[in-house]
Amino acid sequence: MSAHRIAGLGRIDRSRTVTFTFDGKAMQGCPGDTLASALLANSVVLMGRSFKYHRPRGLLGAGAEEPNALVSVDRGGGRFTPNLRATAVEIYEGLNVRSQNRWPSLKTDFGAINDRFGRFFPAGFYNKTFMWPRSFWDKLYEPTIRRMAGLGDAPIEADPDVYAATYAHCDVLIVGAGPAGIDAALEACAARKQVILIDEQDELGGGALADPALWPWLESSLNDLAAAPNVTLLSRTTAFGFYHDNFIGAGQRLTDHLAEPGHGPRERLWRIRAGEVILAQGAIERPLVFAGNDVPGVMLASAARTYLVRFGVAVGDRVVLMAVHDSGWRDAFVLARAGMKIAAIVDLRAQVAPDLMAEAAELGVPVEMNSAVIGVSGRHAVTGAEIADSAGGNRHKIVCDAVLMAGGWTPSVHLWSHSKGSLAWSEEWGAYLADKPNENVRCVGACAGKWNYGTGVSIGALPTPDDPATIKAFVDFQNDVTAKDIALAVREGMKSVEHIKRYTTNGMATDQGKTSNLNALQLASGALDRPVQAIGLTTFRPPYTPQTFGMLAGDAKGALFQPTRKTAIDPWAEEHGAVFELVAQWRRARYFPQGGEDMHAAVARECLTVRSGVGIFDASTLGKIEVVGPDAAEFLNRMYTNPWKALEPGRCRYGLLLREDGFITDDGVSARLAPDRFHLTTTTGGAARVLNMMEDYLQTEWPDLDVWLTSTTEQYAVIALQGPKAREVIAPLVSGIDLSSESFPHMAVREGTICGVPTRLFRVSFTGELGFEINVPAAFGRYVWEQVWAAGQAHGITPYGTETMHVLRAEKGYIIVGQDTDGTVTPYDAALDWAVGKKKADFVGKRSLARPDIVAPGRKQLVGLLTDDPAEVLEEGAQIVADPRQPIPMKMIGHVTSSYWSATLGRSVALALVQGGHERMGETLHVPMPGKTIAAKVSGMVFHDPDGSRLNG
Amino acid sequence: MILIHCPYCDQTLPELEFAYAGEGHIARPTDPSALSDEDWERYLFIRDNPRGRHHERWRHIHGCGRFFNAVRDTVTDKFEMTYKAGEPRQ
Incomplete structure (x- = not known):
């Protein structure tokens, strides 16, 4: 036993x-x-x-x-x-x-x-060995290392638990409910402050729990605090991180200790903002570095005391203490007085205080001064310890079943370091202590180095007569880092503690070096022959102890991970069997399969119906900004590449927006409703970015302009009705607007009513067909949609989705910003020269269009690509080369940005960014793919109705 | 989480309400066409990145929506002050 x-x-x-x-x-x-x-x-x-x-x-x-x-x-x-x-x-x-x-x-x-x-x-x-041959990495080295390495297994099932989160504010937050923390809480409580006292253990008390003499004080103090209305006590709660401005993250474990997990949350995340933070995190005893110091049964002296006093457990029958600090002696005396046999107290020091020697003598404990444990026998449990004097003489063995280590104490300055407080080396403690605060925070008790543990010495590794190269004396138990690993790292050129940490892994993983940092520093100091202060200390970062992802994520998972935006017409699309896709958080109908159609068949049918009859499309996700004020036209003139001042009310214009560096960032068709009022549209994904950019210029560059910007994206439902029969469908529904081509031409806007609902009716087209975009208040969106849908039945109307919209616009060479452009494309690169006002003195990005790199030849330019085999549909993103016979790696001169099967044309069409593309018209380029190379000719971007006669019908 | 004082709302509020908006006091030239390529490059791309006091812009994007200027220490992450757009460099 x-x-x-x-x-x-x-x-x-x-x-x-x-x-x-x-x-x-x-x-x-x-x-x-x-x-x-x-x-x-x-x-x-x-x-x-x-x-x-x-x-x-x-x-x-x-x-x-x-x-x-x-x-x-x-x-x-x-x-x-x-x-x-x-x-x-x-x-x-x-x-x-x-x-x-x-x-x-x-x-x-x-x-x-x-x-x-x-x-x-x-x-x-790992860094040295598994480098070669390269081909072994994927199939042999990595899988083997993955199986062998790592800590526990990751869960493989979804976590059924729920997690709560809360905010709290207080005058004083105290971390750690040991004697110092409780004293601080009593003081703050008496000063009538709002106090939160948190502790990671199930029972408040910290070090007092291992000291029966303090138990009566502990009980009465905790009773007083519990009764105080201005004090919140949180047990089982770990302050895991200290963030800016006294913001503390803490995790409270609510059900892990219960036999039945119940229905409430498993954990609660506390986000606490405190006027003052008091850190009373205590100190952690330091292990000693000697051969066999990791055999089960070798442990910290303070831990043995805690197991005895708090839990009534003896860690062994015959115990050896290896000490370099007085505190271990006192722990050993507590064990001895409880009846445990202390086989020996071994201390590296030549002498200790007389009272310790006297108490050891009184208890009959043998003492071996100026000596060290040099080995431990036993594999699964300690069976004995070998001891020698510090010169290596007098080697002898002692039978024992536990070895206690008293290597001194390391104040827990983790949260202090999170808060960017500075640290100062203390020779007395052989450790770093809190120095200058960076927040309103202070350390108290052992955490501040203020606790009388007695004295000791700091030492990297115990002396041993054995060859250090042959022994395993552990520094970091969790990462299996030994003293010789630290020495090796230094020999191989690691001089900074940050490099030593990463090379050896000392101080990594879940314990973050709580017991290993200082010993590693001492060893590195010795190996480098530089003082510890000169080597520095690795930075403590949150979390203090491991926290669950579940608590940190809280409700932000599943359907609540991010919002799904839905239009007013979304339910109709769902009822009519739409297949959806997510676009910038919007759920958009991609296509409407009928009778078992796959996507290819559905899109082909939708495309042909729009080109020959009429289709209806939910364009409500388009970004919309209402620009109002006497200087509205001037403002848009400065923002967009094209001229706006001469645009008449009732007319629309395609607007191209650059960043100041000259690259396209957004586009959209906008309408002038009145001299001082514009209805802007942006891309679906660009709405927020464009509004932010416009606000930025308006507020900070041109505050003299009298203009107001309002996001109206969600205020309007937008029903795109496209196809040669579009006018016939809406004619009976519209009042107050002459729909004839003469009075309502392409790129015009009119206000009137549709189905009795006020509308801003745009005659615009993203398909190349005669088309309208019906803007109505969102609340009437579905109603108007259904009326148009009903009116279209006689004309063979089809709903269509984003995939069909993409094919139709690509057939016309209309670009999608963000798909056909990538943040490095200028208007010239995109063949949109016509949208740049040549006579304008300035607009955002204009100066950059004259930058040397922008006017240099060989830029990637947007072109059409027609495969030699019309049935071959290129892959979007595929790379393009000029000569497919060149050796690998080939020189890539561009990539495919858009590619579709065009049912209208009976062949594939594609857009691509190609170096010097505009000069390559008619040239055959090549797209290498697995197993084949596809030849394609460079063409213009408009594949269908190049003269635009269908638009103006 | 940093607390930031919005000079328009005159309230000190959590960082989550704000968006960083780059270095401050980089005014757009009134006549960009008059600038040499080097001067335009300097305006577009060259930023200070100091160790210490940094003048920068923030937007109270989930509040009043206003852009304003701030002085923040890049070492301590402390805001020294915030002030309204258009006010002189502090």
Whole structure:
């Protein structure tokens, strides 16, 4: 028997037992136990396998710092959480825990072969070894490494839990409910401040929980705080990040400790804005670096004390303490007074305070000064320790089943560092302490270096007479980084602590170096022969401990991940069998299949119907901006490439918008309704960007202009009616507008009514056919749509979607900004010279059109492409080459931007950006594809009705 | 999350309501055609990127919609001040 429960000690509820399973084996614990304490009480010391070498590992600590004992909890039904620290898992009836990183079992793990070949796995091993041959990477190296490496398994089922989030504001936020945090809370409470006190553990008290003398004070203090109306106490809550302006993110675990997860949220994300933040995060004891310091049963002295005092568990029957700090002695005395056998106190120092020596003598504990543990025997559990004096002499072995390490203390300055507070090296602590704050924050208690733990020395690794190259003395337990890895990294040229961290992986993964950073620094300092302060410290970043994605995501998942915008006509499209696609968060009908049509057949039919009869299309997603004011025309004249001032009310114009660098950013047809009023349209995806850009110029460059911009995208439903029969369909429905071609020509706008509803009726076309865009108030959108639909029945009307719209516009060579342009295309590149006002003195982007690179030859220009085989439809995005016989890698001279099957033309059509494209008319280019090369001729962009006679019908 | 003072609303509000809008006080030349290629390049592309005090523009995009200027320290991320568009460089 080694670790076991001791009668009469601890804060657990011994009147009840809780049954849980570990790797399928049922065990008992008590309410108040963590998984760690309950396993120890069942004499289980082997709890996990290490990351790289798959070495057997047990508990190092008793709190958030635990790097070794990582487990998975499976509650069934998708509730699976990997990489939980056994020290932070509360047991409940039916808890089902699995160990990790082992196969087939914890005791027999094939991966442990890595440990025997460990000298072949030095720091930087992956970077060095798996480089060649290149072809082995995908099929052999990566899959093998992925299977071997990593921590626990990722969940494979959807998480059924819900997560809540809340905001909170307070005068004082205190992180950590140990003695210092509670004192700070009492003080702030008495000053009548609004106080939030949070602690990551299930029970408030921190270090006081391992000190029975403080229990009466703890109970009365917590009662006072709980009764105070101005204090909020949050347990099981981890302050994981400190952000700007005293904004703290904290995760509260609500159901993980319950036998039944229930129906409420599993966790709650707290977003707390505090007037002042007080960090009382305490300090973490530092392990010592010596051979075998990772054998299960080697742990922090303070952890052994916590297991005994708080949980009533002895970590062993015969315990050796290896100390360089007084605090370990005091922990050992507590153990001894509870009846545990202390086989020896080994201290590297030549002498310690007389009172410690006297108390050891009184308790009959043998003391070995000026000595160090140089080895630990046992593989799955400690069976003994080997000790030598600091000169390497007097080697001898002691039988024991636990080795405690007291390497001094590291104040937890993680959140302080998140807040960008500076740190200063403290020789006394051998650690960095908070120095100058960057927010209204202060550290108190051990976290501030203000706690009398006694004294000690700081040391990178314990002295050993053995060859350091042959021993494994671990610095970072979670990442399997040894002292010699740090030395190797320095030998190989890593001088900065940031490089050493990345080369060795020291301080990475879930524990973020809580126990390893300072030892690694000391070792690097020694190897580099520079003081620790000169080497720096890696930056702590959130989260302090791992947090669930579920909590951080909250409600922002599934249907609530992002809004789906729907038009007024969307329900009609759904009822009529539309297949939808998402465009800039809008759900748009892509095509309307009938009688089992596939997309190809449906689009071909829709296209032919529009060209020969009439089609109806929901264009409501078009961005719309109402531009109003005496200077409206002047403003648009400055924004767009084309002239606007002479545009008469009642007329429309195609507007081309550049960025100041000369590249096309948006386009759209806009109408002048009155001398001081324009109805602008933008691309569906560009609406918000264009409005922002216009506001920017209006507010900051031309504040003298009297113009107002209003987004009206959602105010109007837009029904596009296109095709030679469009006029006949709406004629009976429209009042107050003469629809004849003479009085209402192409690119005109009229106001009147349709079906009794006020309308802005545009005669415009994105198809090349006679067409109208009927703008009506969105609330009447579906009503008018249905009336037009009914009126169109006699004319064979079809609804069509975005795919058909794309084919129809491509047949006419109308570009889609963002598809046929990519942010590097000028009006000249896009053959839109005609839309640039040559006589205008200035507009946004004009000066850039004369930049040397813009006027240089060889720019990529938009052209048409006609495949030699008319049945061949090019792939959008396919690369284009001039000579397909050139050696690989070929020189790519452009790519296909739009490509469709044109039912109207009985062949494929495509648009492409090609270097010097406008000079290549009639030239045959080539599109290499897997297994074939497609030849295509460069052409103009207008494939259908080049003289536009159908538009003006 | 940074708190930002909107000089138009005269309220200090969370960063989420605001959008960054690039370096401040880069006025569009009144007659771009008079600029050499080098001067135009400087206006278009060349930015300060200082370590320390940075003049920059923000927009209260989910609030009043106004663009304004700010001085922010790029090391500490602290806003020294914000002021209305058109007011002189601080």
